Amino acid sequence: MRISGALLTLTALAALGSLAIGPADLGPGAIMAALAGQGDPRMVVIVQDIRLPRVALGLIVGAALGLSGAALQGLLRNPLAEPGIIGTSSAAGLGAVIALYFGWSSVFPAAVPVAAMIAAAIATLSLVVVAGREGDTLTLILAGIAVSSLAVALTSLAMNLSPNPFALSEMVLWLLGSLQDRSLDDIALAAPFVAAGAALLLSTGRSLDALTLGEETAASLGVRLARLRLIVVAGTALAVGAAVAATGTIGFVGLVVPHLLRPLVRHRPSALLIPSALGGAVLVTAADMVVRLVPSTSELMLGVVTSLVGAPFFLFLIFRMRRAA
Amino acid sequence: MSRLELSSCSVRLSDRPVLHDVDFHVAGGELVGVLGPNGAGKSTLIKVLAGLLPAPGVRLDGHKLETVRPAERARLLAYMPQSAASAWPMPCREVVALGRMPHRRSPAQDRRIVGEAMDEADIAHLASRPLTALSGGERARVLLARALAVRAPVLLADEPVAHLDSAHQLQVLGLLRARADKGDAVVVVMHDLSLASRHCDRVTVLDGGRVAASGIPDEVLDDALLESVFGIRAARGECGGRPFLLPWERISP
Numbered sequence: 001m002r003i004s005g006a007l008l009t010l011t012a013l014a015a016l017g018s019l020a021i022g023p024a025d026l027g028p029g030a031i032m033a034a035l036a037g038q039g040d041p042r043m044v045v046i047v048q049d050i051r052l053p054r055v056a057l058g059l060i061v062g063a064a065l066g067l068s069g070a071a072l073q074g075l076l077r078n079p080l081a082e083p084g085i086i087g088t089s090s091a092a093g094l095g096a097v098i099a100l101y102f103g104w105s106s107v108f109p110a111a112v113p114v115a116a117m118i119a120a121a122i123a124t125l126s127l128v129v130v131a132g133r134e135g136d137t138l139t140l141i142l143a144g145i146a147v148s149s150l151a152v153a154l155t156s157l158a159m160n161l162s163p164n165p166f167a168l169s170e171m172v173l174w175l176l177g178s179l180q181d182r183s184l185d186d187i188a189l190a191a192p193f194v195a196a197g198a199a200l201l202l203s204t205g206r207s208l209d210a211l212t213l214g215e216e217t218a219a220s221l222g223v224r225l226a227r228l229r230l231i232v233v234a235g236t237a238l239a240v241g242a243a244v245a246a247t248g249t250i251g252f253v254g255l256v257v258p259h260l261l262r263p264l265v266r267h268r269p270s271a272l273l274i275p276s277a278l279g280g281a282v283l284v285t286a287a288d289m290v291v292r293l294v295p296s297t298s299e300l301m302l303g304v305v306t307s308l309v310g311a312p313f314f315l316f317l318i319f320r321m322r323r324a325a
Numbered sequence: 326m327s328r329l330e331l332s333s334c335s336v337r338l339s340d341r342p343v344l345h346d347v348d349f350h351v352a353g354g355e356l357v358g359v360l361g362p363n364g365a366g367k368s369t370l371i372k373v374l375a376g377l378l379p380a381p382g383v384r385l386d387g388h389k390l391e392t393v394r395p396a397e398r399a400r401l402l403a404y405m406p407q408s409a410a411s412a413w414p415m416p417c418r419e420v421v422a423l424g425r426m427p428h429r430r431s432p433a434q435d436r437r438i439v440g441e442a443m444d445e446a447d448i449a450h451l452a453s454r455p456l457t458a459l460s461g462g463e464r465a466r467v468l469l470a471r472a473l474a475v476r477a478p479v480l481l482a483d484e485p486v487a488h489l490d491s492a493h494q495l496q497v498l499g500l501l502r503a504r505a506d507k508g509d510a511v512v513v514v515m516h517d518l519s520l521a522s523r524h525c526d527r528v529t530v531l532d533g534g535r536v537a538a539s540g541i542p543d544e545v546l547d548d549a550l551l552e553s554v555f556g557i558r559a560a561r562g563e564c565g566g567r568p569f570l571l572p573w574e575r576i577s578p
Contacts, residue, residue: 077412077413078412206426209419209423209426210423210426211412212411212412212413212415212420212423213406213409213411213412213420213423213468213471214406214409214410214412216372216377216404216406216409217404217406217409217423217471219377219395220375220376220377220399220402220403220404220406221399221423221424221426221427221475222395222396222397222398222399222400222426222427223395224395262413266415266416266419267413267414267415267416267419267455268413268415268419269413
């Protein structure tokens, strides 16, 4: 509880800090006033229409990724499980690109997130079926590589065959991930699905605790394993699929955040879920601040930044697990 | 008093027959040992009894086990698996507290029962240590405490004393005996024939998935059975007016 409180404060601070970044120089007082719709009308437009969607989407996507990472790690009993590493995110990206490629989104606005969620569900389910039982790291990572390579290859194929350069540039975005130029419409499209996925994932806490001692013990404690797997797969697919459809793939958030927070909750998977959602929100918001503060000719892509930090961390985790084994 | 029974049960695992026409029963107040050489089907039998391997013919207090809801079954049957690696370095107190999961009682009562279970298994001093950092014997006692914390009327333990030193073997068997004396039905898979004959009310000996013999230990574990099932000869004696046996030498086949 205390950890969640501290993380909540941190989330609020990160959100405020992120709202303060931009060409127009606004102090905390001016931001609060603009959020409330008071003061200079131009500032109100800047804060409410330009900055707020970006910050809010960052919080939503970060929470989705952090929470999904924590739940997947609990289900697979493996600290390396993460939507990006096991291919859920790249599959969701593929789904989004397919919806774009065939122009479904012009017919049905939710086509991109829906396609992303379906693809994410297929990828996560196949992974849980292949690697879910034993919690064996090698199988998990290899299956993840296979799923994610296939998704990336198919995404590249779609780009390769892309009918026009405009569509191509839009597809590239899904591979790199960014919070740039998002509107409240994007949030309205992502938030309900992320919320539904989060609700599913948050309901699994006690069952994930029981799984700590393996599937037999969990089953003897009354956990219905098939149902639990389905809930985690569906929750992850909803949350990550909708998040990726809105921002593209932002990797490693679900790996880094639960890992850092786990010792603070005495390694209990159930106690890790809410802090991981909050921590994910903080991390994505902070990374998005870095993206905008680093001086460069064109804005850095958020997914590139999180991967630059996350990939070495992933290697470090593997190294540590090998030493422990 | 609970009664768990199994009638003419056959189980195939990946198309290999593991149990064949097995009958078994345990009632409240009894400590029943399941014995047999490696691969005889002991762990399969106890998993069937625990409802973890679906098999027809298991009845708990007269009800078919497969019709009992998992949440209800978890309150009635406590199961301690042969090995359980912990995925996370969770402190032992939290591990034992998992045993309270099937119950939705007050946190205060749960804490009290968790404390009692840890005292019974002699692991109170390990409460804040991570399970992953313990020795095999300590870990086995923590896992037993986890099963005891369920406070189920039926306790099924798969080799609870395999990794323990002699003092703790006797302590754990004394503990299981005490649970039986309080009215619980206790089933223990074990390898140690001396301990089984000393502590169990009844034993069931499995051989190649079939029941080779079943009954009071002193009558079941005779020379002919030890030779045919286990391929050993035992030394026998008496201590405090009670017979005991000690596996003595292997009979070359």
